Amino acid sequence: MGTTSDERTTRRRGAELEAAIADAVLGIVREGGARAVTMEAVAARAGTSKPVLYRRWPDRGALLRHVLLAEATRAIPTADTGSFRGDLLAVLRGWAALLTGPRAPVVAAVVAAMVEDPQFAAAFRDGVIGWRKAEMAALIRRGIDRGEVRPDVPVEIARELGQSVLWHRFLVTGDPITDDVVRQVVDEVVVPFAAVRAG
Structure with missing residues (x-):
């Protein structure tokens, strides 16, 4: 029996989930540019749900800024x-x-x-x-x-x-x-x- 995205989200929390979301955003940007980053695309790629994303960021712009700033501060x-x-x-x-x-x-x-x-x-x-x-x-x-x-x-x-x-x-x-x-x-x-x- 397959695992649903909701079940994966339940198991992955905190830093692990944030890392998966960030990797999804960066992968989408690398392949399709910043305009390709949508909440739907990120949720699908990260194996999570749009409500999970919206609980953390109000829109795609806020999500993009968060991920890119974190990437810059690490680099x-x-x-x-x-x-x-x-x-x-x-x-x-x-x-x-x-x-x-x-x-x-x-x-x-x-x-x-x-x-x-x-x-x-x-x-x-x-x-x-x-x-x-x-x-x-x-x-x-x-x-x-x-x-x-x-x-x-x-x-x-x-x-x-x-x-x-x-x-x-x-x-x-x-x-x-x-x-x-x-x-x-x-x-x-x-x-x-x-x-x-x-x-």
């Missing part, structure tokens, strides 16, 4: 390494791993969805990108507090310098995103730009 380190350079290396290595690893098609699908769906783009910018901006601003403030970064550094530029090179390679040129590139961007671009200046 990109936020810990204080003790130095501005160390923090930058950790963050950019996290981006490099995301843009070159198995989740890269999801990232590409999200970017495409932002072009096609202004509502999704606004939500993604407020949620995921807004979180990253805040984290990078905090990283720079730590550098200022340590005396490694000049107090007058333009934060809105400094927080994007390193990431912009990686994203340009990912979306435009297709050039390799390697650890050598990450170290060069940190040591030749971002650290000199942000460094305390003599006099």
Whole structure:
């Protein structure tokens, strides 16, 4: 006798169920883009029911934002390494791993969805990108507090310098995103730009 989705939902709760839902969302995004994510599609793929999803998220947009923000926070380190350079290396290595690893098609699908769906783009910018901006601003403030970064550094530029090179390679040129590139961007671009200046 087969197992119903309700029976599977009863057995899978908490972290196990959330992981199945997240995997379903990411799989759908990778294969069909963000627009393919519906409550019906996610429920079917995760082996659960729409009421289970609606108890946690009011709509597909909230579900998408939740999953993508969680994915970003897992992929990109936020810990204080003790130095501005160390923090930058950790963050950019996290981006490099995301843009070159198995989740890269999801990232590409999200970017495409932002072009096609202004509502999704606004939500993604407020949620995921807004979180990253805040984290990078905090990283720079730590550098200022340590005396490694000049107090007058333009934060809105400094927080994007390193990431912009990686994203340009990912979306435009297709050039390799390697650890050598990450170290060069940190040591030749971002650290000199942000460094305390003599006099």
